[in-house]
Amino acid sequence: MKTQLGLYGYMPRIQVLPPETARLIAAGEVIDRPASLLRELIDNAIDAGASDIQVEIQGGGSTSVLVVDDGMGMDAEDLALSILPHATSKIRSADDLLTTRSLGFRGEALASIAAAARLEITSRSAETPEARKLVSRPESAPTMEATHGRQGTRVQVEGLFDNFPARRQFLKRSQAEASLCRQVFADKALAHPAISFRFASEGRNLDRLPACESFRERVLALHDDPGPALVHEPRFTGQGFEGRAVLASPAFYRADRRFMQVFVNRRRIQDYSLISGLDQAFDGLLPGGAHPFAFLYIEIDPSLADFNIHPAKREVRFRDPASIRHVVSSGLGSFLRGLVRARPEGQEAEGEKYGVKNGAQYGDSHPALDFGRQGGSLPGGQSRGSGGSAWYAPLPGSSGGGPGQGWDSLLRERPFSPGVPPMGTDTGTGTGTGTGQGDPIRYLGTAMELFLVVEAGDSLYLIDQHAAHERLLFDELSAARPAVQELLVPILYEAESDAEDTRIEAIVEIIAAVGFGLERAGEGAWALTSLPALLAADPAGALRDLLDSPEADPRKAALATTACRAAVKDGDRLEAAAALELARRALALPEPRCPHGRPVWIRMTRGDLFRAVRRIV
Numbered sequence: 001m002k003t004q005l006g007l008y009g010y011m012p013r014i015q016v017l018p019p020e021t022a023r024l025i026a027a028g029e030v031i032d033r034p035a036s037l038l039r040e041l042i043d044n045a046i047d048a049g050a051s052d053i054q055v056e057i058q059g060g061g062s063t064s065v066l067v068v069d070d071g072m073g074m075d076a077e078d079l080a081l082s083i084l085p086h087a088t089s090k091i092r093s094a095d096d097l098l099t100t101r102s103l104g105f106r107g108e109a110l111a112s113i114a115a116a117a118r119l120e121i122t123s124r125s126a127e128t129p130e131a132r133k134l135v136s137r138p139e140s141a142p143t144m145e146a147t148h149g150r151q152g153t154r155v156q157v158e159g160l161f162d163n164f165p166a167r168r169q170f171l172k173r174s175q176a177e178a179s180l181c182r183q184v185f186a187d188k189a190l191a192h193p194a195i196s197f198r199f200a201s202e203g204r205n206l207d208r209l210p211a212c213e214s215f216r217e218r219v220l221a222l223h224d225d226p227g228p229a230l231v232h233e234p235r236f237t238g239q240g241f242e243g244r245a246v247l248a249s250p251a252f253y254r255a256d257r258r259f260m261q262v263f264v265n266r267r268r269i270q271d272y273s274l275i276s277g278l279d280q281a282f283d284g285l286l287p288g289g290a291h292p293f294a295f296l297y298i299e300i301d302p303s304l305a306d307f308n309i310h311p312a313k314r315e316v317r318f319r320d321p322a323s324i325r326h327v328v329s330s331g332l333g334s335f336l337r338g339l340v341r342a343r344p345e346g347q348e349a350e351g352e353k354y355g356v357k358n359g360a361q362y363g364d365s366h367p368a369l370d371f372g373r374q375g376g377s378l379p380g381g382q383s384r385g386s387g388g389s390a391w392y393a394p395l396p397g398s399s400g401g402g403p404g405q406g407w408d409s410l411l412r413e414r415p416f417s418p419g420v421p422p423m424g425t426d427t428g429t430g431t432g433t434g435t436g437q438g439d440p441i442r443y444l445g446t447a448m449e450l451f452l453v454v455e456a457g458d459s460l461y462l463i464d465q466h467a468a469h470e471r472l473l474f475d476e477l478s479a480a481r482p483a484v485q486e487l488l489v490p491i492l493y494e495a496e497s498d499a500e501d502t503r504i505e506a507i508v509e510i511i512a513a514v515g516f517g518l519e520r521a522g523e524g525a526w527a528l529t530s531l532p533a534l535l536a537a538d539p540a541g542a543l544r545d546l547l548d549s550p551e552a553d554p555r556k557a558a559l560a561t562t563a564c565r566a567a568v569k570d571g572d573r574l575e576a577a578a579a580l581e582l583a584r585r586a587l588a589l590p591e592p593r594c595p596h597g598r599p600v601w602i603r604m605t606r607g608d609l610f611r612a613v614r615r616i617v
C-alpha cells in the first residue's frame with residue numbers, strides 16, 4: 001500500500017513537467033485557496049454523517065485549517081486509501097452520479113490537498129478500537145500510526161502552497177482569505193441546520209451555531225438583520241423537486257444581491273436564472289434597483305440535475321431549468337403578494353408608492369430613526385463587493401401618529417426622490433446666513449463612524465462619507481483618463497466559469513481604456529498587467545470586485561469599482577478640515593447619489609425637526 005501512496009499509477013509518454021508539478025496543476029483545479037480546501041473538508045464531514053463540525057483556521061487558512069467532525073470515521077485501510085487520487089467511497093461507477101446525494105464524489109479533494117500542503121488525518125470508525133493518524137507531506141511518502149481518538153475524523157492542513165510560491169502569490173491578504181473561509185463556512189452551515197457548527201479564526205470563536213430545526217432558524221442565527229418578525233419560510237413543490245425559501249418581507253431590502261442565495265441539494269450554487277427568478281418574485285414590491293433578502297433551498301431528484309460541470313460544483317445544469325424558475329418566481333410571488341395584501345389599507349398605499357414597506361403588522365417594532373444601517377451582519381464581515389453597497393433599507397417606524405411620522409416623511413421626500421436640489425451653490429438658499437457664495441457650512445462631527453453631521457442654512461445634513469467620496473471620485477475618473485499603474489509582475493486570474501471567461505473577453509477592451517489591462521494567459525486564464533493607480537494596494541481584489549459588479553455597463557463598472565475601493569470607508573476618521581471639504585463638495589453635487597444609486601446625504605430642515613418634536617414652526 002505505502003509504495004503506491006503519493007504516486008501516479010502510470011508515467012506520461014511525453015514527460016514535460018515533473019510529476020509533483022503536474023499533480024499540483026491538477027490539484028489547483030480543486031484547491032486554489034484556503035476557502036476551497038475548507039469547503040472540501042466540511043463536505044467530507046457532512047458526507048460522513050457528522051452531527052457536529054468544528055472549524056479552526058490560522059493565518060486566513062494558509063497557515064492552518066482544522067476540521068473536526070463526529071461522523072462515521074475511517075478504519076486504517078480506508079484512511080490509507082483516502083488520499084489517493086480518485087479514491088472515493090461515494091460512487092462506484094459513472095452511473096452512480098445520477099443518484100448520489102453526497103457532496104463529494106470525485107475522490108480528488110484529499111489527494112489534491114496532499115499534493116499542495118502538509119496533511120494530517122486522525123480518524124476512528126465505530127468498528128475499530130483505536131484511532132489512526134496519517135501524516136502526509138508533499139515531498140515525501142505518507143506515514144501512519146496508531147493513536148488515541150474518539151469516533152470521527154480530525155483533518156489538519158498546514159502550509160498550503162508553502163512549497164509553491166507561484167501559487168501562493170495568488171492568495172489575498174490573510175484577512176481576506178479568512179473572510180472567504182467564513183463565507184464557505186456560512187454556506188455550509190446555512191445548508192445544514194441539523195448539524196451544529198463552530199468557526200474560529202486566529203483563536204477567536206466567531207460563530208457557534210447550535211443544531212436547529214429549520215433553515216429559517218439557521219438563517220436567523222447567522223444574520224442579525226432583518227430580525228425574526230420579518231422572516232418567513234414558504235414551501236413550494238414542482239415536478240421532481242421541492243423547496244423552501246427563507247425570505248424577508250419586502251420591508252427589508254438591499255442594493256446588492258449579497259443576501260440572495262441559492263442552494264440545490266444542500267450545495268450553494270451560482271445560478272443566474274434562479275436568482276433572477278427570485279428578483280422576479282419581488283417584482284413591483286421593491287423599489288427599482290433593490291434586491292430582496294432571500295435564501296432559496298431546492299431539493300431535486302439527482303437525476304434531474306448535473307453538478308459535475310464545475311470543478312468546485314458551484315454550478316448545476318438542470319434538466320428543466322425553466323419549470324423550476326417558474327415555480328420559484330410565481331409561487332413565491334403569490335406568497336409575497338398575500339403578505340402584502342394582509343397589510344392595513346393606508347400603509348400599503350404609502351409603502352407601495354415609495355417602495356418603503358412598513359413591517360409593523362408582523363409584530364416588529366423598528367426604531368423610528370432607523371435610516372438605513374451599514375451591512376455586515378454576515379459572517380466574514382467585509383463583502384467582497386463594494387463596502388459602500390452594503391446597506392439596508394430604511395425601515396420607518398410605526399405610522400399613524402407618533403414621532404415616526406415625521407421621519408417617515410423625510411425619508412420619502414429626500415432620499416427617494418431623485419434630483420434633490422443642491423444647496424450651498426452660488427445662489428445660496430436665500431435665508432438666514434446666506435453669503436451669496438452659499439451658506440457657510442458647519443461640520444458638527446461624525447456619527448455612527450459614517451455620517452458627517454453638517455449644519456447649513458436652515459438644515460441639518462447627514463452625509464454618508466463613503467458614498468460622497470465615492471461619487472466625487474467617480475465623477476473625476478469619468479472626466480479624465482485615470483492614472484494607470486503597470487504591474488511589475490502580472491497577476492494571474494482564472495475565470496470562475498466559461499461564462500465569466502467569455503464575459504472578460506467581451507469587456508477587455510472597454511475596461512483597458514480605464515486602466516484595467518488584461519491579457520489572455522491560456523484557456524480560462526488572464527494576466528492582469530495594469531490597473532488604475534488608485535487601486536495598487538490590492539489588484540486581485542479590485543479585479544474580483546469589477547467582475548462581480550452588478551453594473552451591466554463595463555466602463556461604468558470599472559470606474560465604480562475604482563471609486564468605491566479608493567474612497568474613504570465607513571469608520572475612517574477624517575480630519576475636520578477634510579470632512580468639511582468633503583461635505584462642501586458633496587452638498588454641491590448636481591446629482592447627490594453614489595454610483596450605485598444610493599443617496600449621498602439626508603437633509604432635515606428646521607421645520608422637519610420642529611414638527612417631529614411637535615413644536616410649532
Ligand code: ADP
Pocket residue numbers: 040044045047048069071072073074078082083087088089090103104105106107108109110111152153
Ligand atoms: P470524495 O469526497 O470525493 O469521495 P475526498 O478526497 O474528499 O473524495 O475523500 C476521499 C474519501 O475519504 C471519501 O470518499 C471518504 O470515504 C473518506 N473521507 C474523507 N474525509 C472523511 C471524513 N471526514 N470522515 C469519513 N471519511 C472521510
Ligand code: MG
Pocket residue numbers: 040043044103104105107109110
Ligand atoms: Mg470530498
